[in-house]
Amino acid sequence: MRLDRIDTIDAASSSWPSQGLETLGTCPVCGHAGREPLLTELRDLVFGISPGTWTLWRCPACGAGYLDPRPDRATIGLAYAGYYTQEAAHSSGPVSAARTRRLACRNAYVNQRWGYSLAPALTGPVRLSAAQQRRADRVVRSLPAPSPGERLLDVGCGNGAWLDLMRAGGWAVWGVEPDAQSAARAAALGLSIVPDLLSAPFADQSFDAITLNHVIEHLHDPCATLARCQALLKPGGRLWIATPNLDALGRVRFGRAWRGLETPRHLVLFTAASLRGILAAAGFESIELLPPTDPARGMFLESARIARGRRLTWLARARVKWQAWWADRRVSREPERAEELVVVAVRRAPYRAPP
Numbered sequence: 001m002r003l004d005r006i007d008t009i010d011a012a013s014s015s016w017p018s019q020g021l022e023t024l025g026t027c028p029v030c031g032h033a034g035r036e037p038l039l040t041e042l043r044d045l046v047f048g049i050s051p052g053t054w055t056l057w058r059c060p061a062c063g064a065g066y067l068d069p070r071p072d073r074a075t076i077g078l079a080y081a082g083y084y085t086q087e088a089a090h091s092s093g094p095v096s097a098a099r100t101r102r103l104a105c106r107n108a109y110v111n112q113r114w115g116y117s118l119a120p121a122l123t124g125p126v127r128l129s130a131a132q133q134r135r136a137d138r139v140v141r142s143l144p145a146p147s148p149g150e151r152l153l154d155v156g157c158g159n160g161a162w163l164d165l166m167r168a169g170g171w172a173v174w175g176v177e178p179d180a181q182s183a184a185r186a187a188a189l190g191l192s193i194v195p196d197l198l199s200a201p202f203a204d205q206s207f208d209a210i211t212l213n214h215v216i217e218h219l220h221d222p223c224a225t226l227a228r229c230q231a232l233l234k235p236g237g238r239l240w241i242a243t244p245n246l247d248a249l250g251r252v253r254f255g256r257a258w259r260g261l262e263t264p265r266h267l268v269l270f271t272a273a274s275l276r277g278i279l280a281a282a283g284f285e286s287i288e289l290l291p292p293t294d295p296a297r298g299m300f301l302e303s304a305r306i307a308r309g310r311r312l313t314w315l316a317r318a319r320v321k322w323q324a325w326w327a328d329r330r331v332s333r334e335p336e337r338a339e340e341l342v343v344v345a346v347r348r349a350p351y352r353a354p355p
């Protein structure tokens with residue numbers, strides 16, 4: 001179906017075009033046929049730009065959640081009109097002295113911890129809180145600085161801002177971005193961008209690291225994507241993934257208003273166990289769930305705003321912040337209940353029989 005034929009749909013009240021739907025019947029993560037409805041009558045409450053009403057099913061075998069039916073590949077673009085990664089990578093406004101100092105402090109920590117030479121950076125020892133350190137680790141996605149010539153691929157690179165930073169950090173970088181407008185912004189930074197991972201002309205075992213930052217939940221076939229990532233990585237190469245967590249305390253607290261659902265752009269939602277399972281099945285090992293980088297407050301405030309349908313009062317904000325503070329305390333003991341899953345894994349080396 002041509003998208004320009006249906007671009008006048010009133011998103012708030014209309015249905016997804018029926019010829020643009022596909023049905024699954026089985027779990028797209030593990031293939032199990034049994035399932036239970038987790039949430040029904042879901043709509044695009046986050047941006048309000050997408051038509052349709054959706055059911056999120058939960059797989060009792062692996063724990064993942066998935067939409068069924070869901071938008072097919074030909075029409076999924078309807079759900080992305082004006083999506084935020086189409087913004088320019090770098091703003092051109094003046095940078096305050098305080099912000100420059102925070103950046104120099106963060107870079108100094110990243111340089112010391114991960115071996116980079118990012119600038120600007122303070123010289124001498126830097127003191128960051130544990131939470132600030134985790135956020136700084138996130139800046140380089142827990143990837144140590146590369147040896148000369150090491151290659152990095154970011155799948156779903158958006159406007160390319162992060163790849164631009166990692167190129168400055170010494171990586172040879174490539175990006176995958178299906179959205180033409182975002183890809184054009186990334187290309188304007190001089191980055192090499194391809195539109196699709198599965199058909200991209202990369203050689204097997206040609207990358208040292210691959211990252212997917214809030215991408216895997218958008219994919220129609222996460223198994224095929226991870227299999228391709230496994231094939232593209234050198235043995236011992238690192239995969240880094242961040243994705244919303246279906247088992248998040250916020251999902252239980254806010255239900256259909258939880259920000260992480262983002263229906264219908266999020267086709268599959270993982271739990272820690274289902275993410276470990278799909279990675280192991282794709283040939284990864286040393287699968288490590290990292291501590292969450294962000295406090296629950298942001299997700300809780302956005303979810304509360306979605307649930308209310310308008311801005312929160314001062315009192316409501318205070319109450320939600322208090323609930324998020326308690327969620328953070330619990331997540332410090334149970335990271336598998338965090339709002340987001342952040343995982344690193346290593347591509348398993350092929351088995352060689354002993355001589």
Ligand SMILES: [Zn+2]
Nearest residue numbers: 027030059062
């Ligand atoms: Zn499953």
